[in-house]
Amino acid sequence: xxxxxxxxxxxxxxxxxxxxxxxxxxxxxxxxxxxxxxxxxxxxxxxxxxxxxxxxxxxxxxxxxxxxxxxxxxxxxxxxxxxxxxxxxxxxxxxxxxxxxxxxxxxxxxxxxxxxxxxxxxxxxxxxxxxxx
Amino acid sequence: xxxxxxxxxxxxxxxxxxxxxxxxxxxxxxxxxxxxxxxxxxxxxxxxxxxxxxxxxxxxxxxxxxxxxxxxxxxxxxxxxxxxxxxxxxxxxxxxxxxxxxxxxxxxxxxxxxxxxxxxxxxxxxxxxxxxxxxxxxxxxxxxxxxxxxxxxxxxxxxxxxxxxxxxxxxxxxxxxxxxxxxxxxxxxxxxxxxxxxxxxxxxxxxxxxxxxxxxxxxxxxxxxxxxxxxxxxxxxxxxxxxxxxxxxxxxxxxxxxxxxxxxxxxxxxxxxxxxxxxxxxxxxxxxxxxxxxxxxxxxx
Numbered sequence: 001x002x003x004x005x006x007x008x009x010x011x012x013x014x015x016x017x018x019x020x021x022x023x024x025x026x027x028x029x030x031x032x033x034x035x036x037x038x039x040x041x042x043x044x045x046x047x048x049x050x051x052x053x054x055x056x057x058x059x060x061x062x063x064x065x066x067x068x069x070x071x072x073x074x075x076x077x078x079x080x081x082x083x084x085x086x087x088x089x090x091x092x093x094x095x096x097x098x099x100x101x102x103x104x105x106x107x108x109x110x111x112x113x114x115x116x117x118x119x120x121x122x123x124x125x126x127x128x129x130x131x132x133x
Numbered sequence: 134x135x136x137x138x139x140x141x142x143x144x145x146x147x148x149x150x151x152x153x154x155x156x157x158x159x160x161x162x163x164x165x166x167x168x169x170x171x172x173x174x175x176x177x178x179x180x181x182x183x184x185x186x187x188x189x190x191x192x193x194x195x196x197x198x199x200x201x202x203x204x205x206x207x208x209x210x211x212x213x214x215x216x217x218x219x220x221x222x223x224x225x226x227x228x229x230x231x232x233x234x235x236x237x238x239x240x241x242x243x244x245x246x247x248x249x250x251x252x253x254x255x256x257x258x259x260x261x262x263x264x265x266x267x268x269x270x271x272x273x274x275x276x277x278x279x280x281x282x283x284x285x286x287x288x289x290x291x292x293x294x295x296x297x298x299x300x301x302x303x304x305x306x307x308x309x310x311x312x313x314x315x316x317x318x319x320x321x322x323x324x325x326x327x328x329x330x331x332x333x334x335x336x337x338x339x340x341x342x343x344x345x346x347x348x349x350x351x352x353x354x355x356x357x358x359x360x361x362x363x364x365x366x367x368x369x370x371x372x373x374x375x376x377x378x379x380x381x382x383x384x385x386x387x388x389x390x391x392x393x394x395x396x397x398x399x400x401x402x403x404x405x406x407x408x409x410x411x412x413x414x415x416x417x418x419x420x421x422x423x424x425x426x427x428x429x430x431x432x433x434x
Contacts, residue, residue: 008331011416013355041314048306050168050333051314056352106412 002030006047014049018057023066026077028125037067037075138165139198140287140319141186146195148181148343155181157343158195163336168313168320170330170351173340174427179323182340183291186321187217200287213241216285218277218293226265230258230275234282241283249282256304269296277305281312288312290322294329302329309333327420337419339426346426351419358422359397362413363389363404374407376400381425392417392425 004021006014025031037043040058044051058075061067069075104114142162148155156178163169171179184190185197188204197204200211207215224233230253238244253260256274264272273296281288294302306329312318313333324330330337330351337354339347347354358380363369369389373382378395389409393400401411417425 008328009418009420011418011421013352014331015352044310044314045307048303048310048332050310050335052167052335 004043004047006049015053015057015060018047018049018054019060019064022057022061026066031077033077033079035077036073037077039074139163140165141197141199141204141321143182143185144196144198146182146185146192146197148178148185148190149193154343156185156192156340159340159343159345160195161338161345161348163319163321165319166317167335168309168322168333169336169338170334171321171323171338171340172327172330172423173323176342177340177427178343179340180291181343183289183321183323186289187215213243213283214286216280216283216288218280218288218290224264224272224276227263229261229263230267231260233264233275234260234279237279237282244283246282248284249278252278252281252308255308256301270298270301273297274301274305277308281308286318288318288320288322290320292323292325294324294326302326306332327418327423331419339423341427347422354422355416355419357396358392358394358417358425359400360390360392360415360417360421360425361400361404361411362415363391363409364412365389365409376403376407378403381428388412 002025004018004025006017006021008014010017012020022031022037031037037058038046040051040054043049043054047054058067058069062069062075065078067075068078101114109117139162143156143159146156146159155176159178159182171182173179181190185192186199186204188199188207191205199207200214202208202211225236228236234246234249234253238246238249253275256271256278258267258271258275258278264275267275273293277290277293294305297305309320310333312320320333322330322333334351337347337349337351338345349357369384369387373389373391376391376393378393378400380392380394382389382391384390391404393403395403397414401414404411
């Protein structure tokens, strides 16, 4: 089980940090489909966070289709199903990149730098995946 | 519990000490279940609010209700359901730890000795040592263990982490998480360690000079209070036009930065209506929010 890091002194609320940490673990392959997440109770203890915060993160992950919960059994990483249409995937990718680029343009990032940063990020994800499995 | 689902409620409470108003028309409530954090700088009125809650201090005006009764007339059986960990952790100095436990246990029929012992072992508090020989941190932990062992429904803690080192504070937080895990228990605490508050609180009430500035779920505070950097065409104005929900405005290096409470889209629209554009938005940690609300305004230049 990967260690999720939550730092309350950061700008994003702790529940959002946990959501991002789990998504990241799934993206890098540190968590695979079918893996069981710790219970709310155990994670609250481990991260020293209010259980309501953990429960809220779990609800968010489930509503985004990252996890599924089976009553009585726990919360599991969802199978990677193409639940989103091709069109929806394209729309979300576009939205995500647009947000990053809107930030980057005022810094004066060149096209070349932007492309390189994107490729490096992809390589890092793939590298972590290779190392993790 | 009262009809509104509140464990405690302050209704337009003013407390005067001579000409000084420790609380100034403060209204807020502690809902059943979960953790409410009462925040504010030293002298903001936190301890005064807690003293009125415990019936140790009568409001000059207004009223305080706890467990459905006026705070000054809570029946003893109900009072026993309130656990209190006080500032400075007053305990009889000459008593041995195990005697403090026995003494407290004799006063509460619901006292859970096994749990109390487990906590003291976890904290490494030696049972045969006298209170006066304990470190500040150990005294705090002993006070916590004996206050919580009766399994109170409503736990009130006034700066319980004061005097604890980093490791002891973390152990203390872990005990708090254990407590919250038990359904239906309500906690009210004051603290200056806002990263700890961020870990455990569901709700925050922020007092500033006796006045309630924030009374909201922590998530709302984190989501709604943000810092916006503004750009004006040409020279930035000397003063800003009013923006709804404005918490604080500063002009630095010729640019205005404002902290505003509101939905981001609405704030951006409000800023545009004043003839400026938003150049950047920054989410704030609870510590940042606290500073933004309670800093005495310097002269802007």
